[in-house]
Amino acid sequence: MQNDEILKPGITGFTRYPDKFDEQDYKEFEMYLYHALRLKRGKVISKELLVNNKSFFTYLIKINQNQYYLLLNSTYPLLAFATNVDYSGIEFIDPIDLFDTNLLSPYKILRKELLNKLINMSEIKRLRDYEIKNIRYWNPGTIGEVIFNYWD
Template sequence: MKLPNGITGFYEQQCEPPKIDGKQFKQLCFSIIKNNGGTVLEFKAPTEETNFFDVEVNVFNKHFHILLNAHYPLLTFASVVNFGEINFIDEPHLYKEFSPFYSVLGTKELNEPFFQKDNEFNNAELKQIAYWKPERIGDVIFNYWD
């Protein structure tokens, strides 16, 4: 998977990456989860430490998170979201519901080893990658770097 410039949330002034519409994402989450008999427990926008939206939900008798990269329409699901620990999971039903709006990534893609070559990283990202040493592709797309 080729990762685009700014996906980590770090960039140089002249190369600012696009931003995801958080309002639209929030509306979609509430609508999709409610239509499936679930509840949105918390909606967190990206912070200085994170490069992703984090929506905590309870649906299908399960408690998990919906994550969306702040700069590119890349979405996934996780059972655990803590500093230094994101446990990606597959949610096939919600995959179908969100895929018309976002590229939904599965555990196979996100848990693949990360290799720095063949990506479009800027210098600010390269410095962060050298410091944090991500092991998986998912650690780059959804990170807690500050």
């Protein structure tokens, strides 16, 4: 997946009138998630919806005694896996074998290499002016920090 396919208006979770970006239907996503976890004998330990100005939904899952965070962007059907998620940062990992590729459409799982790629200001020119203003203010270092953020 190319950066310009990801860094599109609304990706930061910020919106202003007259823009109206749809919020992800997390209940629909949970149908995929719970089905996949049932097949792997896993479970959801906890979930955190959109609170505290986050731009993503967070699911702590457990499979074979290992715990992972699964993140869903609030605007686009983009997913990421992580081992640590808090205000100090997110430690992204490559996707674990959880989803059957046929089951997952329309969701896209982002790889660690892309998420940890340094952000280039020329890559954000397609975003809305208020998103660019927030990016300049919060100064994220990586693409992952733009897509999955705690900005307020």
